Amino acid sequence: MPAPGPLRSLLADTTPLQHPHFRRLWTANIVTVIGAQLNIIVVPAQIYAITGSSAYVGLAGAFGLVPLVVFGLYGGALSDHMDRTKLLRITTTGMILTAVAFWAQAASGLDNVWLLLTVFAVQQAFFAVNQPNRTAVIARIVPVGSIGAATSLNMTVTQAGAVIGPVIGGLLIPVTGFAWLYLIDAVCLLSTLWAVLKLPALPPSTASLTATSAASPAASGASADFVPGSVKAGRPGFRSVIEGFVYLAAMPLLLMSFLLDIIAMTFGMPRALIPEISAVNFGEQGEGGLFYALLYAAMPAGAVLGGVFSGAVTRARRQGLGIVISVLCWGAAVTVMGLAVTAADGRAGVWAWVAVISFLLGGVADMFSTVQRNAMLQESADDRMRGRLQGVFLVVVAGGPRLADILHGWAGARIGAGPATAAGGVLVILGVVAAVAAVPSFLRYIPARFTVTERS
Structure with missing residues (x-):
């Protein structure tokens, strides 16, 4: 095979x-x-249509956060203790049934926000068990050296859907209403069920704990006194979840990567404000609209762009430094977005486009950060703990935005969507600077695969 050229390497x-x-x-x-992604855009739109309040849209974050934390952690434990294929089949089926429930409540015309939030909470419970298990499966079906690339490919597809879904949803909501879009979600999930049914059995690993972190503490961020096998796999439950935290506690630099994501998403994810930005700041009439769709699509569009050109990122040696730079760029992009929203002053003019482009560039930065953090986790974890660590990762990655929904919904209702967004971006930058000042060794983090190659 010919050596890759400069463009191919990117x-x-x-x-x-x-x-x-x-x-x-x-x-x-x-x-x-x-x-x-149709579901993601339709739920807040329906809540805002029923209540006319960003605070209620933000409340969805609380209804999603509780099952996400509880079932995300427990789901990770289940993934380490039962056949991962079987668990995927159960949870995928549950997600299909909740999509049908969304359709039923919308088609009935009840307009009951509490029923809608309850269905959303049940859906998030199934998602919380499904996602860490699905991610943990990657390391069983691709070689270790391809985990980062596989993560990038998965995220690129996910974010591409997050571009197409909001554009379709934002434009179709005024035409079709909510029910048909929920039904499309249920039908689309059948493709994943088909793929999951084709997977072979993936029973729990019986090998002893030999985490890369234990073998190479300096490279992975594990503490020097961590001993392989010191964490034993028991039955799935509370004790099993605690064992995952004990294992994670021996890897302080991995904990730092989680903290940076919490800072980035909790303070810097303004998605709960998008309905208000569309209606109030950009002056769009009715439910949905062009900029409503574009704002939901902008961040994932940036992530797709980042995924296409992720070659250099997945091969990066200075992974810790790369994560920090990516999160700082995310904070800067959100700050500019908030200032543009404030300047729009009720008109969908040039400032609306500045906000969309800023959010798109933020999506590029977030993609680079997420790929590096996920690769860091997958490569440094033993398979017997991978499910539980992915459960913690899910709580961080998906829980941060749900906390942001609550905080941004509350702040937006009091000081306006633009100032709330800009303030969040500034807090991201300040939070990252403070975290790195407390743990400067994170900037020197290098994946173990590079240190092994250099020693050999």
């Missing part, structure tokens, strides 16, 4: 698609994510 690494099980899941996900 493009996404597609070698994981050579593995049939991963390729099948990845292909099915192309369909599923479109429906999932």
Whole structure:
């Protein structure tokens, strides 16, 4: 094979698609994510249509956060103790049923925000068990060296769906209403169920704990006194969840990566304000609209762009420094977005486009950060703990935005969507600077695969 040229080295690494099980899941996900993103945009739109309040849209964050934390952590434990294929089949079926429930409540015309929030909470419970398990499966169906590339490919597809879904949803909500879009989500999920049914059995690993972190503490951020096997796998439950935290506690630099994501998403994710930005700051009439769709699509569009050109990121040696730079860029992009929203003053003019472009650039930065953090986690974890660590990762990655929904919804209702967004971006930058000042060694983090190569 010829040596890759400069451009090729920047493009996404597609070698994981050579593995049939991963390729099948990845292909099915192309369909599923479109429906999932329709659901993501329709739920807040329906809540805002029923209540006319960003505070209620933000309340959805609380209804999603509780099941996400509880079932995310427990789901990670289940993933380490039962056949991962079987668990995927159960949770995928549950997600299909909740999509049907969304359709039923919308089609009935009840307009009951509490019923809608309850269905949302149940959906998040199934998602919280499904996602860490699905991510943990990657390391069983692709080689270790391809985990980062596989993560980037998955995220690129997910974010591509997050571009198409909001554009379709934002434009179709005024035409079709909510019910039909929920039904499309249910149908799209059938593709993932098909791919999951094709997976082989993936029973729990019986190998002893030999985490990369234990073998190379300096590279992975594990504490020097961590001993392989000191965490024993028991039955799934509260004790099993605690064992995952004990294992994670021996990896302080991995904890730092989680903290940076919490800072970025909790303070810097203004998605709960998008309905208000569209209606108040950009003056769009009715439910949905062009900029409503574009704002939901902007961040994932940036993530797709970042995924396409993620080759250099997945091969990066200074991973800790890369994560810090990515999160700082995210904070700066959100700050500019908030200032543009404030300047728009009720008109969808040039400032609206500045806000959209800023959010798009933020999506590029967030993609780079997420790929590096996920690769850091997958490569440094033993398979017997991978599910539990992915459960914690899910709580951080998905829980941060739900906390942001609550905080931004509350702040937006009091000081306006623009100032709330800009203030959040500034807090991201300040939070990252403070975290790095407290743990400067994170800037020197290098993946173990590089240190092993250098020693050899």
